[in-house]
Amino acid sequence: MNDINNQTIQYQDKSIQYLLKALQRDKLPHALLFTGIEGVGKLIAALQFSMVCNCENLPDVSLIHSSCGECRSCLKFLSGQHPDIIKIKPDGNAVKISQIRMLRKQLTYKPVEAKNRFVIIMQAHLMTTESANALLKILEEPPPRTRFILIVENQKDVLQTISSRCQQVRFRPLSDIFIEAYVMQNEDIKPEFARMIARLSFGSVIRAGLYQKIKWQTKRSYIFFRLKQFDRLSIGMRLSFAEQLAKNKDDIPLILEMIMTWFRDVLIYRFCPQRIINIDYQNSIYENAKKYACQSVIEQIEKVQTVQKDLLSNMNRRLAFEELTMSMIQQKL
Ligand SMILES: [Zn+2]
The missing domain is CATH 1.20.272.10 (Zinc Finger, Delta Prime; domain 3)
Incomplete structure:
Protein backbone atom coordinates (compact mmCIF):
# COMPACT_ATOMS: atom_id res chain seq x y z
CA MET A 1 0.00 0.00 0.00
CA ASN A 2 1.36 3.40 -0.84
CA ASP A 3 2.05 6.19 1.64
CA ILE A 4 -1.03 8.28 1.02
CA ASN A 5 -3.31 5.28 1.57
CA ASN A 6 -1.48 4.49 4.82
CA GLN A 7 -1.75 8.07 6.01
CA THR A 8 -5.44 8.24 5.12
CA ILE A 9 -6.15 5.06 7.08
CA GLN A 10 -4.30 6.52 10.07
CA TYR A 11 -6.33 9.68 9.81
CA GLN A 12 -9.56 7.66 9.90
CA ASP A 13 -8.48 5.89 13.06
CA LYS A 14 -11.81 6.35 14.85
CA SER A 15 -13.79 4.58 12.12
CA ILE A 16 -11.14 1.86 11.80
CA GLN A 17 -11.09 1.27 15.56
CA TYR A 18 -14.84 0.78 15.54
CA LEU A 19 -14.47 -1.97 12.93
CA LEU A 20 -11.56 -3.67 14.67
CA LYS A 21 -13.27 -3.65 18.06
CA ALA A 22 -16.43 -5.14 16.58
CA LEU A 23 -14.31 -7.82 14.96
CA GLN A 24 -12.46 -8.65 18.20
CA ARG A 25 -15.72 -8.96 20.10
CA ASP A 26 -17.17 -11.08 17.33
CA LYS A 27 -19.88 -8.48 16.92
CA LEU A 28 -19.17 -7.37 13.39
CA PRO A 29 -22.52 -6.50 11.74
CA HIS A 30 -23.16 -8.40 8.54
CA ALA A 31 -23.79 -5.17 6.64
CA LEU A 32 -21.86 -1.93 6.92
CA LEU A 33 -22.52 1.40 5.26
CA PHE A 34 -19.33 3.43 4.85
CA THR A 35 -20.25 7.09 4.45
CA GLY A 36 -18.19 10.20 3.73
CA ILE A 37 -17.29 12.38 0.76
CA GLU A 38 -15.20 10.83 -2.02
CA GLY A 39 -11.47 10.62 -1.49
CA VAL A 40 -11.32 10.14 2.28
CA GLY A 41 -10.26 6.49 2.33
CA LYS A 42 -13.53 4.51 2.46
CA LEU A 43 -12.55 1.98 -0.19
CA ILE A 44 -8.99 1.59 1.10
CA ALA A 45 -10.40 0.96 4.58
CA ALA A 46 -12.86 -1.64 3.21
CA LEU A 47 -10.06 -3.44 1.38
CA GLN A 48 -7.59 -3.33 4.27
CA PHE A 49 -10.22 -4.50 6.68
CA SER A 50 -11.27 -7.45 4.54
CA MET A 51 -7.60 -8.39 4.15
CA VAL A 52 -6.86 -8.39 7.88
CA CYS A 53 -10.08 -10.33 8.55
CA ASN A 54 -8.82 -13.13 6.32
CA CYS A 55 -5.07 -13.25 6.93
CA GLU A 56 -4.07 -16.82 7.84
CA ASN A 57 -1.12 -15.87 10.02
CA LEU A 58 -3.18 -14.80 13.01
CA PRO A 59 -2.66 -11.06 12.72
CA ASP A 60 -3.12 -8.74 15.66
CA VAL A 61 -6.63 -7.63 14.78
CA SER A 62 -6.35 -4.52 16.92
CA LEU A 63 -4.21 -3.14 14.08
CA ILE A 64 -5.55 -2.63 10.58
CA HIS A 65 -2.10 -3.06 9.04
CA SER A 66 -1.26 -6.35 10.71
CA SER A 67 -2.13 -8.69 7.85
CA CYS A 68 1.10 -10.54 6.95
CA GLY A 69 1.06 -9.89 3.22
CA GLU A 70 2.62 -13.33 2.66
CA CYS A 71 0.04 -16.00 3.41
CA ARG A 72 -2.08 -17.57 0.68
CA SER A 73 -5.05 -15.32 1.47
CA CYS A 74 -2.99 -12.11 1.59
CA LEU A 75 -1.18 -12.95 -1.66
CA LYS A 76 -4.44 -13.61 -3.48
CA PHE A 77 -5.82 -10.46 -2.02
CA LEU A 78 -2.84 -8.35 -3.09
CA SER A 79 -3.00 -9.72 -6.62
CA GLY A 80 -6.71 -8.83 -6.75
CA GLN A 81 -7.57 -12.52 -7.24
CA HIS A 82 -9.20 -13.43 -3.94
CA PRO A 83 -12.37 -15.35 -4.86
CA ASP A 84 -14.16 -14.30 -1.68
CA ILE A 85 -13.58 -10.58 -1.91
CA ILE A 86 -16.28 -9.55 -4.32
CA LYS A 87 -16.07 -5.99 -5.55
CA ILE A 88 -19.01 -4.51 -7.39
CA LYS A 89 -18.68 -1.20 -9.15
CA PRO A 90 -21.13 0.58 -11.44
CA ASP A 91 -21.35 -0.81 -14.95
CA GLY A 92 -21.42 2.49 -16.84
CA ASN A 93 -23.52 4.86 -14.80
CA ALA A 94 -25.45 2.34 -12.67
CA VAL A 95 -25.11 -0.75 -10.56
CA LYS A 96 -27.41 -2.87 -12.66
CA ILE A 97 -29.85 -5.57 -11.73
CA SER A 98 -27.85 -8.11 -13.77
CA GLN A 99 -24.86 -7.46 -11.48
CA ILE A 100 -26.92 -8.06 -8.33
CA ARG A 101 -28.49 -11.19 -9.86
CA MET A 102 -25.04 -12.53 -10.59
CA LEU A 103 -24.00 -11.70 -7.03
CA ARG A 104 -27.03 -13.52 -5.65
CA LYS A 105 -26.08 -16.59 -7.63
CA GLN A 106 -22.49 -16.42 -6.44
CA LEU A 107 -23.64 -16.14 -2.84
CA THR A 108 -25.67 -19.35 -3.02
CA TYR A 109 -22.30 -21.13 -2.83
CA LYS A 110 -20.26 -21.20 0.35
CA PRO A 111 -17.21 -18.95 0.48
CA VAL A 112 -14.41 -20.66 -1.46
CA GLU A 113 -11.83 -20.37 1.27
CA ALA A 114 -12.27 -17.19 3.31
CA LYS A 115 -13.17 -17.00 6.98
CA ASN A 116 -15.12 -13.87 6.11
CA ARG A 117 -16.34 -13.36 2.60
CA PHE A 118 -16.72 -9.66 1.74
CA VAL A 119 -18.98 -8.03 -0.79
CA ILE A 120 -17.91 -4.44 -1.37
CA ILE A 121 -20.36 -2.30 -3.35
CA MET A 122 -18.68 0.86 -4.55
CA GLN A 123 -20.80 3.93 -5.34
CA ALA A 124 -23.80 2.08 -3.98
CA HIS A 125 -25.93 5.19 -4.56
CA LEU A 126 -25.84 4.27 -8.26
CA MET A 127 -27.88 1.11 -7.68
CA THR A 128 -31.08 1.21 -9.69
CA THR A 129 -34.30 0.77 -7.70
CA GLU A 130 -34.47 -2.77 -9.04
CA SER A 131 -30.89 -3.49 -7.96
CA ALA A 132 -31.47 -1.97 -4.54
CA ASN A 133 -34.56 -4.09 -3.98
CA ALA A 134 -32.73 -7.23 -5.10
CA LEU A 135 -29.87 -6.41 -2.73
CA LEU A 136 -32.35 -5.81 0.06
CA LYS A 137 -33.61 -9.38 -0.36
CA ILE A 138 -30.05 -10.66 0.03
CA LEU A 139 -29.50 -8.51 3.13
CA GLU A 140 -32.71 -9.80 4.67
CA GLU A 141 -31.36 -13.32 4.61
CA PRO A 142 -27.61 -12.89 4.57
CA PRO A 143 -25.59 -15.93 3.55
CA PRO A 144 -23.24 -17.35 6.21
CA ARG A 145 -19.71 -15.96 6.71
CA THR A 146 -20.50 -13.05 4.42
CA ARG A 147 -20.18 -9.33 5.17
CA PHE A 148 -21.41 -6.50 3.01
CA ILE A 149 -19.80 -3.09 2.78
CA LEU A 150 -21.75 -0.45 0.89
CA ILE A 151 -19.83 2.69 0.02
CA VAL A 152 -21.72 5.98 -0.38
CA GLU A 153 -21.33 9.67 0.43
CA ASN A 154 -24.44 10.02 2.60
CA GLN A 155 -26.63 7.61 4.45
CA LYS A 156 -29.65 8.91 2.55
CA ASP A 157 -28.04 7.90 -0.75
CA VAL A 158 -29.46 4.40 -0.37
CA LEU A 159 -33.03 3.26 0.31
CA GLN A 160 -34.01 3.63 3.91
CA THR A 161 -34.91 -0.07 3.96
CA ILE A 162 -31.28 -0.82 3.09
CA SER A 163 -29.61 1.70 5.38
CA SER A 164 -31.70 0.49 8.31
CA ARG A 165 -30.12 -2.95 7.86
CA CYS A 166 -26.59 -1.57 7.83
CA GLN A 167 -24.37 -0.23 10.57
CA GLN A 168 -23.14 3.17 9.45
CA VAL A 169 -19.42 3.89 9.73
CA ARG A 170 -18.60 7.56 9.08
CA PHE A 171 -15.38 8.71 7.46
CA ARG A 172 -14.57 12.37 8.07
CA PRO A 173 -13.13 14.79 5.52
CA LEU A 174 -9.34 15.02 5.70
CA SER A 175 -7.99 18.21 7.22
CA ASP A 176 -6.55 21.08 5.15
CA ILE A 177 -3.19 20.43 6.81
CA PHE A 178 -3.33 16.79 5.73
CA ILE A 179 -4.14 17.67 2.10
CA GLU A 180 -1.54 20.45 2.04
CA ALA A 181 1.17 18.04 3.20
CA TYR A 182 0.03 15.50 0.63
CA VAL A 183 0.16 18.03 -2.20
CA MET A 184 3.57 19.28 -1.02
CA GLN A 185 5.00 15.78 -1.53
CA ASN A 186 5.26 16.89 -5.12
CA GLU A 187 8.44 18.94 -4.92
CA ASP A 188 7.55 21.23 -7.82
CA ILE A 189 4.58 22.68 -6.00
CA LYS A 190 4.74 26.01 -4.22
CA PRO A 191 3.38 26.21 -0.63
CA GLU A 192 0.72 28.82 -1.45
CA PHE A 193 -0.56 26.67 -4.33
CA ALA A 194 -0.73 23.65 -2.00
CA ARG A 195 -2.65 25.75 0.52
CA MET A 196 -5.13 26.85 -2.13
CA ILE A 197 -5.65 23.27 -3.34
CA ALA A 198 -6.18 22.11 0.23
CA ARG A 199 -8.95 24.67 0.73
CA LEU A 200 -10.53 23.89 -2.62
CA SER A 201 -10.54 20.13 -2.03
CA PHE A 202 -12.80 20.16 1.04
CA GLY A 203 -10.91 17.26 2.60
CA SER A 204 -10.78 14.91 -0.39
CA VAL A 205 -7.52 13.55 -1.83
CA ILE A 206 -9.32 12.74 -5.08
CA ARG A 207 -10.21 16.39 -5.57
CA ALA A 208 -6.73 17.46 -4.52
CA GLY A 209 -5.39 15.16 -7.24
CA LEU A 210 -7.75 16.61 -9.85
CA TYR A 211 -6.95 20.21 -9.02
CA GLN A 212 -3.28 19.52 -9.57
ZN1 LIG B 1 -1.68 -12.97 5.66
Whole structure:
Protein backbone atom coordinates (compact mmCIF):
# COMPACT_ATOMS: atom_id res chain seq x y z
CA MET A 1 0.00 0.00 0.00
CA ASN A 2 1.36 3.40 -0.84
CA ASP A 3 2.05 6.19 1.64
CA ILE A 4 -1.03 8.28 1.02
CA ASN A 5 -3.31 5.28 1.57
CA ASN A 6 -1.48 4.49 4.82
CA GLN A 7 -1.75 8.07 6.01
CA THR A 8 -5.44 8.24 5.12
CA ILE A 9 -6.15 5.06 7.08
CA GLN A 10 -4.30 6.52 10.07
CA TYR A 11 -6.33 9.68 9.81
CA GLN A 12 -9.56 7.66 9.90
CA ASP A 13 -8.48 5.89 13.06
CA LYS A 14 -11.81 6.35 14.85
CA SER A 15 -13.79 4.58 12.12
CA ILE A 16 -11.14 1.86 11.80
CA GLN A 17 -11.09 1.27 15.56
CA TYR A 18 -14.84 0.78 15.54
CA LEU A 19 -14.47 -1.97 12.93
CA LEU A 20 -11.56 -3.67 14.67
CA LYS A 21 -13.27 -3.65 18.06
CA ALA A 22 -16.43 -5.14 16.58
CA LEU A 23 -14.31 -7.82 14.96
CA GLN A 24 -12.46 -8.65 18.20
CA ARG A 25 -15.72 -8.96 20.10
CA ASP A 26 -17.17 -11.08 17.33
CA LYS A 27 -19.88 -8.48 16.92
CA LEU A 28 -19.17 -7.37 13.39
CA PRO A 29 -22.52 -6.50 11.74
CA HIS A 30 -23.16 -8.40 8.54
CA ALA A 31 -23.79 -5.17 6.64
CA LEU A 32 -21.86 -1.93 6.92
CA LEU A 33 -22.52 1.40 5.26
CA PHE A 34 -19.33 3.43 4.85
CA THR A 35 -20.25 7.09 4.45
CA GLY A 36 -18.19 10.20 3.73
CA ILE A 37 -17.29 12.38 0.76
CA GLU A 38 -15.20 10.83 -2.02
CA GLY A 39 -11.47 10.62 -1.49
CA VAL A 40 -11.32 10.14 2.28
CA GLY A 41 -10.26 6.49 2.33
CA LYS A 42 -13.53 4.51 2.46
CA LEU A 43 -12.55 1.98 -0.19
CA ILE A 44 -8.99 1.59 1.10
CA ALA A 45 -10.40 0.96 4.58
CA ALA A 46 -12.86 -1.64 3.21
CA LEU A 47 -10.06 -3.44 1.38
CA GLN A 48 -7.59 -3.33 4.27
CA PHE A 49 -10.22 -4.50 6.68
CA SER A 50 -11.27 -7.45 4.54
CA MET A 51 -7.60 -8.39 4.15
CA VAL A 52 -6.86 -8.39 7.88
CA CYS A 53 -10.08 -10.33 8.55
CA ASN A 54 -8.82 -13.13 6.32
CA CYS A 55 -5.07 -13.25 6.93
CA GLU A 56 -4.07 -16.82 7.84
CA ASN A 57 -1.12 -15.87 10.02
CA LEU A 58 -3.18 -14.80 13.01
CA PRO A 59 -2.66 -11.06 12.72
CA ASP A 60 -3.12 -8.74 15.66
CA VAL A 61 -6.63 -7.63 14.78
CA SER A 62 -6.35 -4.52 16.92
CA LEU A 63 -4.21 -3.14 14.08
CA ILE A 64 -5.55 -2.63 10.58
CA HIS A 65 -2.10 -3.06 9.04
CA SER A 66 -1.26 -6.35 10.71
CA SER A 67 -2.13 -8.69 7.85
CA CYS A 68 1.10 -10.54 6.95
CA GLY A 69 1.06 -9.89 3.22
CA GLU A 70 2.62 -13.33 2.66
CA CYS A 71 0.04 -16.00 3.41
CA ARG A 72 -2.08 -17.57 0.68
CA SER A 73 -5.05 -15.32 1.47
CA CYS A 74 -2.99 -12.11 1.59
CA LEU A 75 -1.18 -12.95 -1.66
CA LYS A 76 -4.44 -13.61 -3.48
CA PHE A 77 -5.82 -10.46 -2.02
CA LEU A 78 -2.84 -8.35 -3.09
CA SER A 79 -3.00 -9.72 -6.62
CA GLY A 80 -6.71 -8.83 -6.75
CA GLN A 81 -7.57 -12.52 -7.24
CA HIS A 82 -9.20 -13.43 -3.94
CA PRO A 83 -12.37 -15.35 -4.86
CA ASP A 84 -14.16 -14.30 -1.68
CA ILE A 85 -13.58 -10.58 -1.91
CA ILE A 86 -16.28 -9.55 -4.32
CA LYS A 87 -16.07 -5.99 -5.55
CA ILE A 88 -19.01 -4.51 -7.39
CA LYS A 89 -18.68 -1.20 -9.15
CA PRO A 90 -21.13 0.58 -11.44
CA ASP A 91 -21.35 -0.81 -14.95
CA GLY A 92 -21.42 2.49 -16.84
CA ASN A 93 -23.52 4.86 -14.80
CA ALA A 94 -25.45 2.34 -12.67
CA VAL A 95 -25.11 -0.75 -10.56
CA LYS A 96 -27.41 -2.87 -12.66
CA ILE A 97 -29.85 -5.57 -11.73
CA SER A 98 -27.85 -8.11 -13.77
CA GLN A 99 -24.86 -7.46 -11.48
CA ILE A 100 -26.92 -8.06 -8.33
CA ARG A 101 -28.49 -11.19 -9.86
CA MET A 102 -25.04 -12.53 -10.59
CA LEU A 103 -24.00 -11.70 -7.03
CA ARG A 104 -27.03 -13.52 -5.65
CA LYS A 105 -26.08 -16.59 -7.63
CA GLN A 106 -22.49 -16.42 -6.44
CA LEU A 107 -23.64 -16.14 -2.84
CA THR A 108 -25.67 -19.35 -3.02
CA TYR A 109 -22.30 -21.13 -2.83
CA LYS A 110 -20.26 -21.20 0.35
CA PRO A 111 -17.21 -18.95 0.48
CA VAL A 112 -14.41 -20.66 -1.46
CA GLU A 113 -11.83 -20.37 1.27
CA ALA A 114 -12.27 -17.19 3.31
CA LYS A 115 -13.17 -17.00 6.98
CA ASN A 116 -15.12 -13.87 6.11
CA ARG A 117 -16.34 -13.36 2.60
CA PHE A 118 -16.72 -9.66 1.74
CA VAL A 119 -18.98 -8.03 -0.79
CA ILE A 120 -17.91 -4.44 -1.37
CA ILE A 121 -20.36 -2.30 -3.35
CA MET A 122 -18.68 0.86 -4.55
CA GLN A 123 -20.80 3.93 -5.34
CA ALA A 124 -23.80 2.08 -3.98
CA HIS A 125 -25.93 5.19 -4.56
CA LEU A 126 -25.84 4.27 -8.26
CA MET A 127 -27.88 1.11 -7.68
CA THR A 128 -31.08 1.21 -9.69
CA THR A 129 -34.30 0.77 -7.70
CA GLU A 130 -34.47 -2.77 -9.04
CA SER A 131 -30.89 -3.49 -7.96
CA ALA A 132 -31.47 -1.97 -4.54
CA ASN A 133 -34.56 -4.09 -3.98
CA ALA A 134 -32.73 -7.23 -5.10
CA LEU A 135 -29.87 -6.41 -2.73
CA LEU A 136 -32.35 -5.81 0.06
CA LYS A 137 -33.61 -9.38 -0.36
CA ILE A 138 -30.05 -10.66 0.03
CA LEU A 139 -29.50 -8.51 3.13
CA GLU A 140 -32.71 -9.80 4.67
CA GLU A 141 -31.36 -13.32 4.61
CA PRO A 142 -27.61 -12.89 4.57
CA PRO A 143 -25.59 -15.93 3.55
CA PRO A 144 -23.24 -17.35 6.21
CA ARG A 145 -19.71 -15.96 6.71
CA THR A 146 -20.50 -13.05 4.42
CA ARG A 147 -20.18 -9.33 5.17
CA PHE A 148 -21.41 -6.50 3.01
CA ILE A 149 -19.80 -3.09 2.78
CA LEU A 150 -21.75 -0.45 0.89
CA ILE A 151 -19.83 2.69 0.02
CA VAL A 152 -21.72 5.98 -0.38
CA GLU A 153 -21.33 9.67 0.43
CA ASN A 154 -24.44 10.02 2.60
CA GLN A 155 -26.63 7.61 4.45
CA LYS A 156 -29.65 8.91 2.55
CA ASP A 157 -28.04 7.90 -0.75
CA VAL A 158 -29.46 4.40 -0.37
CA LEU A 159 -33.03 3.26 0.31
CA GLN A 160 -34.01 3.63 3.91
CA THR A 161 -34.91 -0.07 3.96
CA ILE A 162 -31.28 -0.82 3.09
CA SER A 163 -29.61 1.70 5.38
CA SER A 164 -31.70 0.49 8.31
CA ARG A 165 -30.12 -2.95 7.86
CA CYS A 166 -26.59 -1.57 7.83
CA GLN A 167 -24.37 -0.23 10.57
CA GLN A 168 -23.14 3.17 9.45
CA VAL A 169 -19.42 3.89 9.73
CA ARG A 170 -18.60 7.56 9.08
CA PHE A 171 -15.38 8.71 7.46
CA ARG A 172 -14.57 12.37 8.07
CA PRO A 173 -13.13 14.79 5.52
CA LEU A 174 -9.34 15.02 5.70
CA SER A 175 -7.99 18.21 7.22
CA ASP A 176 -6.55 21.08 5.15
CA ILE A 177 -3.19 20.43 6.81
CA PHE A 178 -3.33 16.79 5.73
CA ILE A 179 -4.14 17.67 2.10
CA GLU A 180 -1.54 20.45 2.04
CA ALA A 181 1.17 18.04 3.20
CA TYR A 182 0.03 15.50 0.63
CA VAL A 183 0.16 18.03 -2.20
CA MET A 184 3.57 19.28 -1.02
CA GLN A 185 5.00 15.78 -1.53
CA ASN A 186 5.26 16.89 -5.12
CA GLU A 187 8.44 18.94 -4.92
CA ASP A 188 7.55 21.23 -7.82
CA ILE A 189 4.58 22.68 -6.00
CA LYS A 190 4.74 26.01 -4.22
CA PRO A 191 3.38 26.21 -0.63
CA GLU A 192 0.72 28.82 -1.45
CA PHE A 193 -0.56 26.67 -4.33
CA ALA A 194 -0.73 23.65 -2.00
CA ARG A 195 -2.65 25.75 0.52
CA MET A 196 -5.13 26.85 -2.13
CA ILE A 197 -5.65 23.27 -3.34
CA ALA A 198 -6.18 22.11 0.23
CA ARG A 199 -8.95 24.67 0.73
CA LEU A 200 -10.53 23.89 -2.62
CA SER A 201 -10.54 20.13 -2.03
CA PHE A 202 -12.80 20.16 1.04
CA GLY A 203 -10.91 17.26 2.60
CA SER A 204 -10.78 14.91 -0.39
CA VAL A 205 -7.52 13.55 -1.83
CA ILE A 206 -9.32 12.74 -5.08
CA ARG A 207 -10.21 16.39 -5.57
CA ALA A 208 -6.73 17.46 -4.52
CA GLY A 209 -5.39 15.16 -7.24
CA LEU A 210 -7.75 16.61 -9.85
CA TYR A 211 -6.95 20.21 -9.02
CA GLN A 212 -3.28 19.52 -9.57
CA LYS A 213 -3.97 18.44 -13.13
CA ILE A 214 -3.39 20.97 -15.91
CA LYS A 215 -6.89 20.31 -17.30
CA TRP A 216 -8.55 21.53 -14.12
CA GLN A 217 -6.17 24.41 -13.60
CA THR A 218 -6.99 25.59 -17.10
CA LYS A 219 -10.73 25.16 -16.56
CA ARG A 220 -10.54 27.02 -13.28
CA SER A 221 -8.61 29.92 -14.84
CA TYR A 222 -11.17 30.13 -17.64
CA ILE A 223 -14.18 30.05 -15.30
CA PHE A 224 -12.74 32.65 -12.92
CA PHE A 225 -11.62 34.82 -15.81
CA ARG A 226 -15.25 34.97 -16.90
CA LEU A 227 -16.72 35.32 -13.41
CA LYS A 228 -14.54 38.19 -12.35
CA GLN A 229 -15.81 40.42 -15.15
CA PHE A 230 -19.28 39.03 -15.37
CA ASP A 231 -21.17 42.30 -15.34
CA ARG A 232 -19.31 43.26 -18.51
CA LEU A 233 -20.22 40.14 -20.53
CA SER A 234 -22.51 40.50 -23.50
CA ILE A 235 -25.42 38.11 -24.00
CA GLY A 236 -23.46 36.31 -26.70
CA MET A 237 -20.53 35.81 -24.32
CA ARG A 238 -22.83 34.55 -21.58
CA LEU A 239 -24.29 31.99 -23.97
CA SER A 240 -20.90 30.79 -25.11
CA PHE A 241 -19.76 30.60 -21.46
CA ALA A 242 -22.81 28.41 -20.75
CA GLU A 243 -21.95 26.22 -23.72
CA GLN A 244 -18.38 25.71 -22.48
CA LEU A 245 -19.54 24.84 -18.98
CA ALA A 246 -22.10 22.33 -20.20
CA LYS A 247 -19.76 20.60 -22.63
CA ASN A 248 -18.68 17.59 -20.60
CA LYS A 249 -21.25 15.92 -18.38
CA ASP A 250 -18.71 14.31 -16.05
CA ASP A 251 -17.00 17.64 -15.33
CA ILE A 252 -20.15 19.46 -14.28
CA PRO A 253 -20.27 18.66 -10.55
CA LEU A 254 -16.75 20.01 -10.05
CA ILE A 255 -17.41 23.04 -12.27
CA LEU A 256 -20.48 23.95 -10.22
CA GLU A 257 -18.53 23.47 -7.05
CA MET A 258 -15.85 25.86 -8.32
CA ILE A 259 -18.45 28.47 -9.26
CA MET A 260 -19.93 28.04 -5.81
CA THR A 261 -16.57 28.67 -4.12
CA TRP A 262 -16.21 31.86 -6.14
CA PHE A 263 -19.49 33.38 -4.97
CA ARG A 264 -18.93 32.08 -1.46
CA ASP A 265 -15.60 33.91 -1.40
CA VAL A 266 -17.12 37.12 -2.78
CA LEU A 267 -19.73 36.93 -0.03
CA ILE A 268 -17.46 36.24 2.92
CA TYR A 269 -14.58 38.47 1.83
CA ARG A 270 -16.03 41.55 3.47
CA PHE A 271 -16.49 39.71 6.78
CA CYS A 272 -13.45 37.45 7.03
CA PRO A 273 -11.07 37.76 4.09
CA GLN A 274 -8.65 35.30 5.66
CA ARG A 275 -11.24 32.54 5.20
CA ILE A 276 -11.57 32.67 1.42
CA ILE A 277 -10.84 29.48 -0.53
CA ASN A 278 -9.45 30.90 -3.76
CA ILE A 279 -6.55 32.73 -2.19
CA ASP A 280 -4.75 33.08 -5.52
CA TYR A 281 -7.67 35.24 -6.77
CA GLN A 282 -7.79 37.43 -3.71
CA ASN A 283 -7.64 40.71 -5.66
CA SER A 284 -10.45 39.85 -8.05
CA ILE A 285 -12.57 38.57 -5.21
CA TYR A 286 -11.97 41.82 -3.34
CA GLU A 287 -12.99 43.81 -6.45
CA ASN A 288 -16.19 41.79 -6.79
CA ALA A 289 -16.99 42.02 -3.10
CA LYS A 290 -16.85 45.82 -3.40
CA LYS A 291 -19.04 45.78 -6.48
CA TYR A 292 -22.02 43.63 -5.47
CA ALA A 293 -24.60 43.75 -2.70
CA CYS A 294 -24.59 40.79 -0.30
CA GLN A 295 -28.15 39.96 -1.21
CA SER A 296 -27.38 39.60 -4.92
CA VAL A 297 -24.43 37.31 -4.15
CA ILE A 298 -26.65 35.16 -1.92
CA GLU A 299 -29.22 34.96 -4.72
CA GLN A 300 -26.43 33.89 -7.03
CA ILE A 301 -25.42 31.09 -4.69
CA GLU A 302 -29.04 29.94 -4.60
CA LYS A 303 -29.14 29.91 -8.39
CA VAL A 304 -26.07 27.68 -8.54
CA GLN A 305 -27.72 25.34 -6.01
CA THR A 306 -30.81 25.22 -8.22
CA VAL A 307 -28.68 24.17 -11.19
CA GLN A 308 -27.07 21.47 -9.05
CA LYS A 309 -30.52 20.11 -8.21
CA ASP A 310 -31.86 20.50 -11.77
CA LEU A 311 -29.00 18.52 -13.18
CA LEU A 312 -29.58 15.72 -10.68
CA SER A 313 -33.09 15.47 -12.05
CA ASN A 314 -31.67 15.19 -15.58
CA MET A 315 -32.63 18.61 -16.86
CA ASN A 316 -30.98 19.56 -20.15
CA ARG A 317 -27.56 20.77 -18.98
CA ARG A 318 -27.02 23.39 -21.63
CA LEU A 319 -30.38 24.99 -20.81
CA ALA A 320 -29.62 24.87 -17.09
CA PHE A 321 -26.32 26.69 -17.62
CA GLU A 322 -27.87 29.21 -20.01
CA GLU A 323 -30.46 30.05 -17.42
CA LEU A 324 -27.70 30.47 -14.86
CA THR A 325 -25.40 32.68 -16.93
CA MET A 326 -28.21 34.82 -18.33
CA SER A 327 -29.49 35.61 -14.85
CA MET A 328 -26.11 36.11 -13.23
CA ILE A 329 -25.28 39.17 -11.20
CA GLN A 330 -26.11 42.49 -12.72
CA GLN A 331 -27.24 44.34 -9.67
CA LYS A 332 -24.43 46.51 -8.35
CA LEU A 333 -24.09 48.24 -5.02
ZN1 LIG B 1 -1.68 -12.97 5.66
